[in-house]
Amino acid sequence: MRENPLENIVFCKKCVESNQRFMGSIQHLDTKDNIKQRASIDDGICGACKYFESKKKINWAEREKELIEILNKHRRKDGTYDVLIPGSGGKDSIYLSHILKYKYKMNPLTVTWAPHIYTDIGWHNFQAWQKMGFNNELHTPNPLIHRKLTKLAFVNILHPFQPFVLGQANLAPKLALEKKINLIIYGDAYFEKGVGGNLYSISGHVNKALFHTNSEDLYFGGIHITELEKYKISKNDIYPYMPLKNKEREIEKLTVLNLPYYLNYNPQSNFYYASENSDFKVNPYRSEGTYTKYASLDDKLDNLHFYTWFIKTGRGRATEDAALEVRNGIITRKEAVALIKKYDGEFPNRYFKEILEYLDLSEENFHKIIDSFRPQHIWKKNKDKWELKQAVWMKN
Numbered sequence: 001m002r003e004n005p006l007e008n009i010v011f012c013k014k015c016v017e018s019n020q021r022f023m024g025s026i027q028h029l030d031t032k033d034n035i036k037q038r039a040s041i042d043d044g045i046c047g048a049c050k051y052f053e054s055k056k057k058i059n060w061a062e063r064e065k066e067l068i069e070i071l072n073k074h075r076r077k078d079g080t081y082d083v084l085i086p087g088s089g090g091k092d093s094i095y096l097s098h099i100l101k102y103k104y105k106m107n108p109l110t111v112t113w114a115p116h117i118y119t120d121i122g123w124h125n126f127q128a129w130q131k132m133g134f135n136n137e138l139h140t141p142n143p144l145i146h147r148k149l150t151k152l153a154f155v156n157i158l159h160p161f162q163p164f165v166l167g168q169a170n171l172a173p174k175l176a177l178e179k180k181i182n183l184i185i186y187g188d189a190y191f192e193k194g195v196g197g198n199l200y201s202i203s204g205h206v207n208k209a210l211f212h213t214n215s216e217d218l219y220f221g222g223i224h225i226t227e228l229e230k231y232k233i234s235k236n237d238i239y240p241y242m243p244l245k246n247k248e249r250e251i252e253k254l255t256v257l258n259l260p261y262y263l264n265y266n267p268q269s270n271f272y273y274a275s276e277n278s279d280f281k282v283n284p285y286r287s288e289g290t291y292t293k294y295a296s297l298d299d300k301l302d303n304l305h306f307y308t309w310f311i312k313t314g315r316g317r318a319t320e321d322a323a324l325e326v327r328n329g330i331i332t333r334k335e336a337v338a339l340i341k342k343y344d345g346e347f348p349n350r351y352f353k354e355i356l357e358y359l360d361l362s363e364e365n366f367h368k369i370i371d372s373f374r375p376q377h378i379w380k381k382n383k384d385k386w387e388l389k390q391a392v393w394m395k396n
Protein backbone atom coordinates (compact mmCIF):
# COMPACT_ATOMS: atom_id res chain seq x y z
CA MET A 1 0.00 0.00 0.00
CA ARG A 2 1.32 3.42 -0.94
CA GLU A 3 0.47 6.75 0.64
CA ASN A 4 -0.90 9.54 -1.48
CA PRO A 5 -1.44 13.17 -0.54
CA LEU A 6 -4.45 13.53 -2.84
CA GLU A 7 -6.77 11.49 -0.70
CA ASN A 8 -9.99 13.25 -1.49
CA ILE A 9 -11.35 11.59 -4.63
CA VAL A 10 -13.57 13.86 -6.72
CA PHE A 11 -15.31 13.22 -10.05
CA CYS A 12 -16.25 15.88 -12.58
CA LYS A 13 -19.99 16.57 -12.47
CA LYS A 14 -20.16 17.31 -16.16
CA CYS A 15 -18.19 14.37 -17.61
CA VAL A 16 -16.87 11.51 -15.45
CA GLU A 17 -13.20 12.42 -15.04
CA SER A 18 -11.49 11.88 -11.69
CA ASN A 19 -9.07 14.24 -9.95
CA GLN A 20 -6.76 11.23 -9.54
CA ARG A 21 -5.88 11.33 -13.23
CA PHE A 22 -2.21 11.95 -13.98
CA MET A 23 -1.30 14.85 -16.19
CA GLY A 24 1.84 15.90 -17.95
CA SER A 25 3.95 12.90 -17.07
CA ILE A 26 5.70 12.97 -20.40
CA GLN A 27 9.01 14.71 -19.82
CA HIS A 28 9.43 15.08 -16.07
CA LEU A 29 12.56 13.02 -15.99
CA ASP A 30 13.96 14.80 -12.97
CA THR A 31 11.65 12.89 -10.64
CA LYS A 32 11.80 9.23 -9.94
CA ASP A 33 8.20 8.45 -10.78
CA ASN A 34 8.06 10.90 -13.67
CA ILE A 35 4.83 12.54 -12.53
CA LYS A 36 4.21 16.04 -11.27
CA GLN A 37 0.59 16.94 -11.79
CA ARG A 38 -2.87 15.55 -11.46
CA ALA A 39 -6.11 16.75 -12.95
CA SER A 40 -7.72 19.64 -11.10
CA ILE A 41 -11.46 19.75 -10.58
CA ASP A 42 -12.58 23.20 -9.40
CA ASP A 43 -16.25 23.89 -8.65
CA GLY A 44 -16.98 20.30 -9.62
CA ILE A 45 -15.89 20.78 -13.24
CA CYS A 46 -12.65 19.38 -14.73
CA GLY A 47 -10.18 21.35 -16.84
CA ALA A 48 -11.06 19.46 -20.01
CA CYS A 49 -14.77 20.31 -19.66
CA LYS A 50 -13.85 23.96 -19.11
CA TYR A 51 -11.73 23.83 -22.24
CA PHE A 52 -14.74 22.44 -24.15
CA GLU A 53 -16.89 25.35 -22.92
CA SER A 54 -14.27 27.81 -24.16
CA LYS A 55 -14.08 25.96 -27.48
CA LYS A 56 -17.63 27.03 -28.33
CA LYS A 57 -16.48 30.63 -28.58
CA ILE A 58 -13.56 29.92 -30.89
CA ASN A 59 -13.66 31.38 -34.39
CA TRP A 60 -12.46 28.31 -36.30
CA ALA A 61 -12.20 30.12 -39.62
CA GLU A 62 -9.71 32.52 -37.99
CA ARG A 63 -7.77 29.63 -36.50
CA GLU A 64 -7.56 27.88 -39.87
CA LYS A 65 -6.25 31.11 -41.38
CA GLU A 66 -3.54 31.19 -38.70
CA LEU A 67 -2.62 27.62 -39.56
CA ILE A 68 -2.44 28.31 -43.30
CA GLU A 69 -0.17 31.29 -42.67
CA ILE A 70 2.25 29.13 -40.72
CA LEU A 71 2.10 26.39 -43.37
CA ASN A 72 2.80 28.92 -46.12
CA LYS A 73 5.86 30.10 -44.23
CA HIS A 74 7.25 26.57 -44.17
CA ARG A 75 6.03 25.36 -47.55
CA ARG A 76 8.87 24.23 -49.86
CA LYS A 77 8.95 23.94 -53.59
CA ASP A 78 12.30 22.17 -54.03
CA GLY A 79 10.95 18.68 -53.33
CA THR A 80 12.28 18.44 -49.75
CA TYR A 81 9.96 17.65 -46.86
CA ASP A 82 8.39 20.69 -45.25
CA VAL A 83 6.59 19.11 -42.28
CA LEU A 84 7.26 16.17 -39.98
CA ILE A 85 4.23 14.28 -38.65
CA PRO A 86 4.76 11.89 -35.72
CA GLY A 87 2.13 9.16 -35.58
CA SER A 88 1.28 5.49 -35.36
CA GLY A 89 -1.28 4.96 -38.12
CA GLY A 90 -4.22 5.44 -35.79
CA LYS A 91 -7.22 7.50 -36.79
CA ASP A 92 -5.67 10.77 -35.57
CA SER A 93 -2.43 10.42 -37.53
CA ILE A 94 -4.34 9.35 -40.65
CA TYR A 95 -6.58 12.42 -40.45
CA LEU A 96 -3.72 14.82 -39.73
CA SER A 97 -1.34 13.64 -42.42
CA HIS A 98 -4.05 13.25 -45.06
CA ILE A 99 -5.41 16.73 -44.55
CA LEU A 100 -1.93 18.29 -44.56
CA LYS A 101 -0.92 16.58 -47.77
CA TYR A 102 -4.13 16.61 -49.80
CA LYS A 103 -5.99 19.66 -48.52
CA TYR A 104 -3.15 22.00 -47.58
CA LYS A 105 -0.72 20.63 -50.19
CA MET A 106 2.24 20.18 -47.88
CA ASN A 107 5.02 17.64 -48.46
CA PRO A 108 5.08 15.66 -45.19
CA LEU A 109 7.37 12.99 -43.84
CA THR A 110 5.68 10.77 -41.27
CA VAL A 111 7.63 9.25 -38.38
CA THR A 112 6.75 6.36 -36.11
CA TRP A 113 8.27 4.95 -32.93
CA ALA A 114 7.40 1.23 -33.17
CA PRO A 115 5.17 -0.33 -30.50
CA HIS A 116 6.58 -2.96 -28.12
CA ILE A 117 4.80 -5.78 -29.95
CA TYR A 118 2.67 -4.93 -32.99
CA THR A 119 -0.84 -6.36 -33.01
CA ASP A 120 -2.04 -7.64 -36.41
CA ILE A 121 -4.54 -4.81 -36.68
CA GLY A 122 -1.88 -2.29 -35.63
CA TRP A 123 0.49 -3.46 -38.37
CA HIS A 124 -2.35 -3.45 -40.91
CA ASN A 125 -3.31 0.13 -40.03
CA PHE A 126 0.30 1.28 -40.05
CA GLN A 127 0.64 0.00 -43.61
CA ALA A 128 -2.78 1.32 -44.65
CA TRP A 129 -1.56 4.75 -43.55
CA GLN A 130 1.54 4.63 -45.76
CA LYS A 131 -0.53 3.33 -48.65
CA MET A 132 -2.45 6.61 -48.64
CA GLY A 133 0.72 8.07 -50.15
CA PHE A 134 3.23 8.80 -47.43
CA ASN A 135 6.93 8.35 -46.86
CA ASN A 136 7.56 7.06 -43.34
CA GLU A 137 10.54 6.64 -41.05
CA LEU A 138 9.82 3.72 -38.73
CA HIS A 139 12.14 3.73 -35.73
CA THR A 140 12.39 0.37 -34.00
CA PRO A 141 14.28 0.73 -30.74
CA ASN A 142 16.85 -1.90 -29.78
CA PRO A 143 14.53 -4.64 -28.45
CA LEU A 144 16.98 -5.84 -25.79
CA ILE A 145 17.29 -2.37 -24.27
CA HIS A 146 13.65 -1.47 -24.75
CA ARG A 147 12.54 -4.60 -22.91
CA LYS A 148 14.93 -3.91 -20.04
CA LEU A 149 13.74 -0.32 -19.67
CA THR A 150 10.09 -1.39 -19.90
CA LYS A 151 10.62 -3.96 -17.17
CA LEU A 152 12.40 -1.43 -14.90
CA ALA A 153 9.60 1.04 -15.47
CA PHE A 154 7.01 -1.61 -14.64
CA VAL A 155 8.75 -2.89 -11.51
CA ASN A 156 9.89 0.47 -10.10
CA ILE A 157 7.15 2.91 -11.04
CA LEU A 158 4.38 0.74 -12.53
CA HIS A 159 4.61 2.72 -15.75
CA PRO A 160 5.51 0.15 -18.42
CA PHE A 161 4.87 2.70 -21.16
CA GLN A 162 7.39 5.23 -19.92
CA PRO A 163 10.21 4.21 -22.31
CA PHE A 164 7.79 4.17 -25.24
CA VAL A 165 6.39 7.59 -24.35
CA LEU A 166 9.85 9.08 -23.95
CA GLY A 167 11.18 7.55 -27.13
CA GLN A 168 8.19 8.70 -29.10
CA ALA A 169 8.30 12.25 -27.72
CA ASN A 170 12.02 12.71 -28.29
CA LEU A 171 12.36 11.05 -31.67
CA ALA A 172 10.56 13.68 -33.75
CA PRO A 173 12.59 16.78 -32.74
CA LYS A 174 15.87 14.89 -33.28
CA LEU A 175 14.79 13.56 -36.65
CA ALA A 176 13.47 16.98 -37.72
CA LEU A 177 16.86 18.55 -37.02
CA GLU A 178 18.66 15.74 -38.78
CA LYS A 179 16.44 16.03 -41.86
CA LYS A 180 16.41 19.84 -41.72
CA ILE A 181 12.62 19.97 -41.47
CA ASN A 182 11.61 23.04 -39.45
CA LEU A 183 7.96 22.24 -38.76
CA ILE A 184 6.52 19.41 -36.62
CA ILE A 185 2.76 18.95 -36.24
CA TYR A 186 1.13 16.74 -33.62
CA GLY A 187 -2.50 15.70 -33.85
CA ASP A 188 -3.29 14.34 -30.43
CA ALA A 189 -6.26 15.97 -28.78
CA TYR A 190 -4.48 16.46 -25.46
CA PHE A 191 -6.50 19.47 -24.38
CA GLU A 192 -9.71 17.63 -25.04
CA LYS A 193 -8.61 14.86 -22.74
CA GLY A 194 -7.43 17.36 -20.15
CA VAL A 195 -3.88 16.02 -20.29
CA GLY A 196 -0.55 17.14 -21.57
CA GLY A 197 0.08 19.44 -18.62
CA ASN A 198 2.58 22.07 -19.62
CA LEU A 199 3.56 20.28 -22.82
CA TYR A 200 0.89 22.08 -24.79
CA SER A 201 0.53 25.80 -24.40
CA ILE A 202 -2.82 27.36 -25.17
CA SER A 203 -1.28 29.17 -28.15
CA GLY A 204 -1.18 26.04 -30.29
CA HIS A 205 2.60 25.88 -30.05
CA VAL A 206 4.06 22.93 -28.20
CA ASN A 207 6.30 23.81 -25.27
CA LYS A 208 9.78 23.10 -26.62
CA ALA A 209 11.43 23.54 -23.25
CA LEU A 210 10.31 20.01 -22.50
CA PHE A 211 12.19 18.56 -25.42
CA HIS A 212 15.55 19.70 -24.16
CA THR A 213 17.24 19.84 -20.81
CA ASN A 214 20.55 20.87 -19.31
CA SER A 215 20.36 18.34 -16.60
CA GLU A 216 22.21 15.09 -16.36
CA ASP A 217 20.10 14.42 -13.28
CA LEU A 218 17.49 12.24 -14.97
CA TYR A 219 15.62 9.04 -14.16
CA PHE A 220 14.66 6.27 -16.56
CA GLY A 221 12.38 3.53 -15.30
CA GLY A 222 12.87 4.90 -11.79
CA ILE A 223 16.67 4.44 -12.07
CA HIS A 224 19.03 7.39 -12.00
CA ILE A 225 20.90 7.79 -15.26
CA THR A 226 24.26 7.21 -13.54
CA GLU A 227 23.06 3.82 -12.27
CA LEU A 228 21.78 2.39 -15.51
CA GLU A 229 25.12 0.73 -16.13
CA LYS A 230 24.31 -1.73 -13.37
CA TYR A 231 21.58 -3.00 -15.66
CA LYS A 232 23.95 -3.11 -18.63
CA ILE A 233 22.36 -0.08 -20.22
CA SER A 234 25.00 2.28 -21.60
CA LYS A 235 24.87 5.97 -22.53
CA ASN A 236 24.66 4.95 -26.17
CA ASP A 237 21.73 2.70 -25.38
CA ILE A 238 19.80 5.49 -23.68
CA TYR A 239 20.40 8.07 -26.41
CA PRO A 240 17.12 7.45 -28.34
CA TYR A 241 15.15 8.15 -25.13
CA MET A 242 17.04 11.32 -24.18
CA PRO A 243 15.60 14.78 -24.72
CA LEU A 244 17.71 17.16 -26.81
CA LYS A 245 20.22 19.07 -24.74
CA ASN A 246 20.09 22.82 -24.28
CA LYS A 247 23.44 23.36 -25.91
CA GLU A 248 21.93 21.98 -29.10
CA ARG A 249 20.13 25.27 -29.56
CA GLU A 250 18.90 24.14 -32.97
CA ILE A 251 15.61 23.36 -31.27
CA GLU A 252 14.90 27.09 -31.57
CA LYS A 253 14.66 26.60 -35.32
CA LEU A 254 11.73 24.25 -34.93
CA THR A 255 8.10 25.31 -35.01
CA VAL A 256 6.10 22.66 -33.16
CA LEU A 257 2.31 22.81 -33.45
CA ASN A 258 -0.66 21.02 -31.97
CA LEU A 259 -3.34 20.69 -34.66
CA PRO A 260 -6.45 20.55 -32.40
CA TYR A 261 -5.77 24.19 -31.60
CA TYR A 262 -6.32 25.12 -35.25
CA LEU A 263 -8.97 22.68 -36.45
CA ASN A 264 -12.13 21.55 -34.73
CA TYR A 265 -12.24 17.76 -34.71
CA ASN A 266 -13.10 14.91 -32.38
CA PRO A 267 -12.31 11.19 -32.05
CA GLN A 268 -15.50 10.15 -33.80
CA SER A 269 -15.06 12.47 -36.77
CA ASN A 270 -11.44 11.33 -37.16
CA PHE A 271 -12.60 7.75 -37.11
CA TYR A 272 -15.08 8.38 -39.94
CA TYR A 273 -12.46 10.34 -41.85
CA ALA A 274 -9.90 7.53 -41.50
CA SER A 275 -12.47 4.89 -42.55
CA GLU A 276 -13.48 6.85 -45.64
CA ASN A 277 -9.99 7.77 -46.81
CA SER A 278 -7.93 4.68 -45.99
CA ASP A 279 -8.11 0.98 -45.33
CA PHE A 280 -8.11 1.75 -41.57
CA LYS A 281 -9.73 -1.08 -39.65
CA VAL A 282 -11.06 -1.35 -36.13
CA ASN A 283 -10.93 -4.45 -34.01
CA PRO A 284 -13.85 -6.84 -34.46
CA TYR A 285 -14.00 -6.90 -30.66
CA ARG A 286 -13.96 -4.06 -28.14
CA SER A 287 -10.62 -3.21 -26.49
CA GLU A 288 -10.15 -4.62 -22.98
CA GLY A 289 -10.98 -2.21 -20.19
CA THR A 290 -13.29 -0.14 -22.35
CA TYR A 291 -16.25 -0.31 -24.74
CA THR A 292 -14.61 1.27 -27.81
CA LYS A 293 -12.94 -0.45 -30.76
CA TYR A 294 -11.17 2.39 -32.50
CA ALA A 295 -8.37 3.77 -30.28
CA SER A 296 -4.90 2.54 -29.22
CA LEU A 297 -5.00 -0.69 -31.18
CA ASP A 298 -1.45 -1.20 -32.31
CA ASP A 299 0.51 -2.49 -29.29
CA LYS A 300 -0.03 -5.72 -27.38
CA LEU A 301 1.02 -3.83 -24.24
CA ASP A 302 -1.65 -1.09 -24.61
CA ASN A 303 -4.12 -2.86 -22.37
CA LEU A 304 -1.50 -3.34 -19.66
CA HIS A 305 -0.71 0.37 -19.81
CA PHE A 306 -4.33 1.34 -19.19
CA TYR A 307 -4.64 -1.30 -16.49
CA THR A 308 -1.68 0.15 -14.54
CA TRP A 309 -3.37 3.56 -14.70
CA PHE A 310 -6.45 2.02 -13.19
CA ILE A 311 -4.43 0.47 -10.36
CA LYS A 312 -2.70 3.76 -9.53
CA THR A 313 -5.64 6.12 -9.94
CA GLY A 314 -8.88 4.10 -9.79
CA ARG A 315 -9.83 5.34 -13.25
CA GLY A 316 -9.05 3.38 -16.38
CA ARG A 317 -9.50 3.31 -20.09
CA ALA A 318 -13.32 3.31 -20.07
CA THR A 319 -13.25 6.51 -18.00
CA GLU A 320 -10.82 8.04 -20.48
CA ASP A 321 -12.98 7.14 -23.50
CA ALA A 322 -16.33 7.90 -21.86
CA ALA A 323 -15.25 11.31 -20.51
CA LEU A 324 -14.16 12.37 -23.99
CA GLU A 325 -17.37 11.10 -25.60
CA VAL A 326 -19.52 12.90 -23.03
CA ARG A 327 -17.70 16.15 -23.79
CA ASN A 328 -18.24 15.59 -27.50
CA GLY A 329 -21.94 14.88 -26.98
CA ILE A 330 -21.63 11.31 -28.29
CA ILE A 331 -22.96 9.69 -25.09
CA THR A 332 -24.69 11.05 -21.98
CA ARG A 333 -23.10 11.15 -18.53
CA LYS A 334 -25.55 8.50 -17.36
CA GLU A 335 -24.49 6.16 -20.16
CA ALA A 336 -20.86 6.91 -19.38
CA VAL A 337 -21.29 5.96 -15.73
CA ALA A 338 -22.88 2.63 -16.72
CA LEU A 339 -20.09 1.87 -19.21
CA ILE A 340 -17.42 2.65 -16.61
CA LYS A 341 -19.08 0.39 -14.08
CA LYS A 342 -19.13 -2.40 -16.63
CA TYR A 343 -15.70 -2.12 -18.26
CA ASP A 344 -13.26 0.09 -16.33
CA GLY A 345 -10.25 -1.76 -14.94
CA GLU A 346 -10.89 -5.02 -16.80
CA PHE A 347 -7.81 -7.25 -16.55
CA PRO A 348 -5.64 -7.40 -19.73
CA ASN A 349 -6.21 -11.09 -20.43
CA ARG A 350 -5.93 -11.17 -24.20
CA TYR A 351 -2.14 -10.83 -24.44
CA PHE A 352 -1.32 -11.62 -20.82
CA LYS A 353 0.98 -14.56 -21.63
CA GLU A 354 2.96 -12.48 -24.10
CA ILE A 355 3.10 -9.60 -21.62
CA LEU A 356 4.58 -11.86 -18.93
CA GLU A 357 7.09 -13.20 -21.40
CA TYR A 358 8.03 -9.71 -22.56
CA LEU A 359 8.52 -8.50 -18.98
CA ASP A 360 10.20 -11.77 -18.01
CA LEU A 361 7.99 -12.09 -14.93
CA SER A 362 6.06 -14.95 -13.34
CA GLU A 363 2.34 -14.47 -12.91
CA GLU A 364 2.81 -14.39 -9.15
CA ASN A 365 5.43 -11.65 -9.27
CA PHE A 366 3.36 -9.68 -11.74
CA HIS A 367 0.44 -9.57 -9.30
CA LYS A 368 2.70 -8.82 -6.33
CA ILE A 369 4.07 -5.78 -8.14
CA ILE A 370 0.59 -4.63 -9.20
CA ASP A 371 -0.76 -4.94 -5.65
CA SER A 372 2.19 -3.06 -4.14
CA PHE A 373 1.15 0.01 -6.15
CA ARG A 374 -2.47 0.17 -5.01
CA PRO A 375 -2.86 3.46 -3.11
CA GLN A 376 -4.70 2.97 0.16
CA HIS A 377 -7.09 5.85 -0.36
CA ILE A 378 -8.28 4.14 -3.56
CA TRP A 379 -8.30 0.42 -2.72
CA LYS A 380 -9.59 -1.84 0.04
CA LYS A 381 -9.41 -5.58 0.37
CA ASN A 382 -12.68 -7.39 0.92
CA LYS A 383 -11.73 -10.95 1.90
CA ASP A 384 -9.46 -11.88 -1.01
CA LYS A 385 -10.80 -9.37 -3.45
CA TRP A 386 -9.53 -5.86 -4.17
CA GLU A 387 -12.31 -3.28 -4.39
CA LEU A 388 -12.39 0.43 -5.16
CA LYS A 389 -13.26 2.58 -2.15
CA GLN A 390 -14.90 5.12 -4.43
CA ALA A 391 -16.04 5.10 -8.04
CA VAL A 392 -18.10 7.39 -10.19
CA TRP A 393 -20.86 4.74 -10.30
CA MET A 394 -21.11 4.46 -6.49
CA LYS A 395 -23.45 6.65 -4.50
CA ASN A 396 -21.45 9.09 -2.41
Ligand SMILES: [Zn+2]
Pocket residue numbers: 012013014015016017045046047048049050
Ligand atom coordinates in the same frame (compact mmCIF):
# COMPACT_ATOMS: atom_id res chain seq x y z
ZN1 LIG B 1 -15.24 17.05 -16.92
